[in-house]
Amino acid sequence: MNINPKVINQEISLIRQISIKSKQYKDVIDLTIGEPDLPIPCEIVDQTTLYMKNNRMGYPMLGGTPEIREEIVKFYNTKYDSSYKIDEVLVTAGASEAISTTMRTILNEGDEVLIPLPSYPGYLPNIDFNGGKSIFIDTISDKLQLTVENLKKHITPKTKALILNYPNNPSGIILSKKNLDEIMDFLRDKDIYIISDEIYSEITFDDDFISVGKYDFLKEKIILINGFSKSHSMTGWRLGYILTSKKLRDQLIKVHQYTLTSPSIVSQYGGYVALSKCSDISSYTKKYKKRCEYVYNRLNSMGIVTLKPKGTFYIFGSLNNFNIDSSLDFALDLLENKHIAIVPGIVFGVEGYFRISCTKSVEILKLAMDKIENYIEKYKS
Known part of the structure; x- marks a missing residue:
């Protein structure tokens, strides 16, 4: 095909690729795409x-x-x-x-x-x-x-x-x-x-x-x-x-x-x-804040240091305390072994980090954090 090389050299977003890959696991908790789960007013x-x-x-x-x-x-x-x-x-x-x-x-x-x-x-x-x-x-x-x-x-x-x-x-x-x-x-x-x-x-x-x-x-x-x-x-x-x-x-x-x-x-x-x-969405913001604070506290307790977010519904965790060379390998291995889908930091231009989208209930986020905590133990040793 005679296609514009600028198009040939591009790929579908890695966020989407991981999200799509996660669908093969029926019990997956997908924390990749930033799509709000709260209802439209x-x-x-x-x-x-x-x-x-x-x-x-x-x-x-x-x-x-x-x-x-x-x-x-x-x-x-x-x-x-x-x-x-x-x-x-x-x-x-x-x-x-x-x-x-x-x-x-x-x-x-x-x-x-x-x-x-x-x-x-x-x-x-x-x-x-x-x-x-x-x-x-x-x-x-x-x-x-x-x-x-x-x-x-x-x-x-x-x-x-x-x-x-x-x-x-x-x-x-x-x-x-x-x-x-x-x-x-x-x-x-x-x-x-x-x-x-x-x-x-x-x-x-x-x-x-x-x-x-x-x-x-x-x-x-x-x-x-x-x-x-x-x-x-x-x-x-x-x-x-x-x-x-x-x-x-x-x-x-x-x-x-x-x-x-x-x-x-x-x-x-x-x-x-x-x-x-419906310009006032403060009730939504309070829910996102509660979720982010929960995930923030859980990750830091595991040794996954992160700056506390001031907004959005994302958490950007650091892997610097662990012997992990590739955030992509970390994300793919976590998906394969624990069926938790996250986004590697390399997607955002920095290595040694990962993003969690807190667009799930606290109950689901707790289950995800429990699995991540269990998974990260192997890197502590």
Whole structure:
């Protein structure tokens, strides 16, 4: 086949590969994919069902319906002290399409994109497909915090964009106000896009999350990405959005249009209800926090040291106290012997770690932790 070599050289996500492999075990506990198990708020389902019954399901407006864009702007400006307008919103088919559309719009061959590690693996293929080069910034020595000093070391004349993903997948770390202020101030006079993936912004525990959207003096460079999959358990609805300047939105919408024209009108109405009627998901956040704290305490008691997450529903455990050379081998062996599916740290660009998705009840997580504790004993000896 005469296929684009950039496609040939890519593989299906290792997260998906492990999840698929785990299905061969009937008693498996799959802690890989970050899909919320909590139900979609019932009002979203009820109101959207009524909308479907009473309205013709035609093509939605390019860029998103005015109703959902107005709610997105109202929500972000009220909660995160931003100043976006309705014509600065682009509604997308999930945050994944938002990432793809962004990379296809801004990247030229040879452009460099800075990515702090550990990092969500979905950024890399989108950079590669569009001729860009991923430049990784190791944050392990700074307790997974990106500092302005570390950032400065990686800036070159080819730097096109910096990706920020906080609360972070896989670690749950939130960038401190001091570090974020210093980074934003440093980038003030730089010709560098700031791509802020804030898909987990609503799932925070103790610290208040600071959105990049509040830095109004950088609006012309900021591409802010969010969605409804994590906050409202609306994974199957495939609904996300981009907040940016109107000038940049006018370019992004061209790429977006020729990708899918627009997300489903049904999904957009569901998103409208989510923000207008169900924006408070604190009850969900409390459950995720309880689960994460349980897994965090259990892992640390086993000697698997981890930083306490400030948000998301992930735990990123360290294997540094054990004689384990490969996080992938560790994950595959754990799956084969204990039927527990986790994600190796190498997926996120760092070795010696693994991610657990706490999207199961505490009872199921307890069973998983018991099995991991039994399994890890062989490495202690």
